[in-house]
Amino acid sequence: MPLENPFQDPLRFERRVPESTVVIFGANGDLTKRKLIPALYRLAYDRRLAAGFAVIGTSRTALSDDQFREKMLEAVKQFSEDTEFDEDVWRAFAAGLYYVAGDINDAGFYDKLAGKLKQVDGERATGGNALFYLSTQPSQYGRAAQGIGGAGMNRGAGWRRLVVEKPFGRNLETARALSDELHRVFQESDVYRIDHYLGKETVQNILAFRFGNGIFEPLWSRNYIEHVQITGAESIGVEGRGAYYQEAGALADMIQNHLLQVMATIAMEPSASFRADSVRDERSKLLRSIRPMTADEIRRDTVPGQYGAARIGGEDVPGFRQEPGVGAESRTDTYAAVAFFCENWRWAGVPFYLRTGKRLPKRVTEIAIQFKPAPLAMFDGDAPASAPNLLIVRIQPEEGISLKFLSKRPGAGMRLRPVSMDFNYGSSFGERSPSAYETLLLDAIVGDATLYTRQDMVEASWRVVEPIENVWRETSYDFPNYAAGSWGPAASDAMLARRGHTWRKP
Numbered sequence: 001m002p003l004e005n006p007f008q009d010p011l012r013f014e015r016r017v018p019e020s021t022v023v024i025f026g027a028n029g030d031l032t033k034r035k036l037i038p039a040l041y042r043l044a045y046d047r048r049l050a051a052g053f054a055v056i057g058t059s060r061t062a063l064s065d066d067q068f069r070e071k072m073l074e075a076v077k078q079f080s081e082d083t084e085f086d087e088d089v090w091r092a093f094a095a096g097l098y099y100v101a102g103d104i105n106d107a108g109f110y111d112k113l114a115g116k117l118k119q120v121d122g123e124r125a126t127g128g129n130a131l132f133y134l135s136t137q138p139s140q141y142g143r144a145a146q147g148i149g150g151a152g153m154n155r156g157a158g159w160r161r162l163v164v165e166k167p168f169g170r171n172l173e174t175a176r177a178l179s180d181e182l183h184r185v186f187q188e189s190d191v192y193r194i195d196h197y198l199g200k201e202t203v204q205n206i207l208a209f210r211f212g213n214g215i216f217e218p219l220w221s222r223n224y225i226e227h228v229q230i231t232g233a234e235s236i237g238v239e240g241r242g243a244y245y246q247e248a249g250a251l252a253d254m255i256q257n258h259l260l261q262v263m264a265t266i267a268m269e270p271s272a273s274f275r276a277d278s279v280r281d282e283r284s285k286l287l288r289s290i291r292p293m294t295a296d297e298i299r300r301d302t303v304p305g306q307y308g309a310a311r312i313g314g315e316d317v318p319g320f321r322q323e324p325g326v327g328a329e330s331r332t333d334t335y336a337a338v339a340f341f342c343e344n345w346r347w348a349g350v351p352f353y354l355r356t357g358k359r360l361p362k363r364v365t366e367i368a369i370q371f372k373p374a375p376l377a378m379f380d381g382d383a384p385a386s387a388p389n390l391l392i393v394r395i396q397p398e399e400g401i402s403l404k405f406l407s408k409r410p411g412a413g414m415r416l417r418p419v420s421m422d423f424n425y426g427s428s429f430g431e432r433s434p435s436a437y438e439t440l441l442l443d444a445i446v447g448d449a450t451l452y453t454r455q456d457m458v459e460a461s462w463r464v465v466e467p468i469e470n471v472w473r474e475t476s477y478d479f480p481n482y483a484a485g486s487w488g489p490a491a492s493d494a495m496l497a498r499r500g501h502t503w504r505k506p
Helices: 030-045 065-079 087-094 107-124 138-150 172-183 201-211 250-267 276-289 295-301 425-429 436-446 455-474 490-497
Strands: 021-025 054-059 097-101 130-134 160-165 191-194 225-233 302-305 310-312 315-317 335-340 352-357 364-371 390-396 400-408 416-424
Touching: 021 030, 021 107, 030 054, 030 065, 030 087, 030 436, 054 107, 065 087, 065 097, 097 107, 107 138, 130 138, 138 160, 138 172, 172 191, 172 455, 191 436, 191 455, 201 250, 201 390, 201 400, 225 250, 250 276, 250 302, 250 335, 250 352, 250 364, 250 455, 276 455, 295 302, 295 455, 302 455, 302 490, 335 490, 416 425
Parallel strands: 021 054, 021 130, 054 097, 130 160, 160 191, 225 352
Antiparallel strands: 225 364, 302 335, 310 315, 335 352, 364 390, 390 400, 400 416
């Protein structure tokens, strides 16, 4: 019989969440401690998990079940910043935590894991449902999937699903090869490629904002929109991850994964329904409509950058090449700006400017949609070109939406000034927004793939990014070309200026 659920309050349930086991590969790593277990604990705290929910952690470190529970208790207390710690909730949650030590390259490990999964299924009445989460090095994804299949864990009495973290390959060829490896064990419908940006409340709200309100959809086209800017800025450097970052770079790490998915969400056509395949079909179509650039266009409409040393707030900040694990002559991009164009009826001729970078002045992710100016300046002092109408979707750190427009100043005369109308999630709803990992983990457990990236979307994004990487690799750039704490290379400003545009400073 199913266990009585100490978390469950039917009034707070939106979807039926089935009993299941989440198997986390790499359970001793930072992602598990900082994000996954705190997110699952929060779901338990909010009474969103089924009674028979369980977690099996795996890594090479030898731990007992109780030792694993103690480590996860420390993680929850340290990283669940906006959640009260409740001893009763933790006790019930921790009863479903288990651990298996083993090497991901050892075939015998998977047999041991299969035995543990069977044991947990019997103790927790999970119905054979299992979600395998690969929180490991990307090079181990294929090996882990093959091991799961070799031990027969990819099939059972219930459903079996696989979650993989980015990066999804290093280029188009390796992305396809990874998908082929995964598909030997799991069908594409059971593969969940996770992009935590798509789990953020504001990114999800783009769909509601666009398609739930009749006043915006008629304006959402080349007829009224001048251009779109999507910014993903970080104020920190590589934070000790220089060796890893040196192999990735800003273009592949952020634009290929996160920002192109955000662009697809903001620019997609309306889907026939809010079903996973319908929404993902339209996001995929948008990505496939992005025009691949020639080498000359890449040199004109893309800008790589790398930050140099600077003094910020009275402290000396090292340049990228001075970071631990980074080569003294590294040519890795820590900044990337690209002007993309879509070859479709809605967006023909509208530039989508995407930029991302490390060591920029502030941490912010936002979409700024600039509308075309009024056709005639009717009033004295009317300067619509210098104060354009903007719709700004703030993804982080403060989630919300702003509309900027011109209004008359108080007093005599018709003098205009820009003003804003703001919507803020926190103040408008008066309740906490779930973290991206809470949303995405719950979606995977209930089988909702709407916010997950599909294989064809991964391949479409690599088709437009890979030629840029190739040209950058063959071109000599004078790095570093922007100071830490600035908004990036001067060439990035010049790229927009050629079309009469300027970067917005959030």
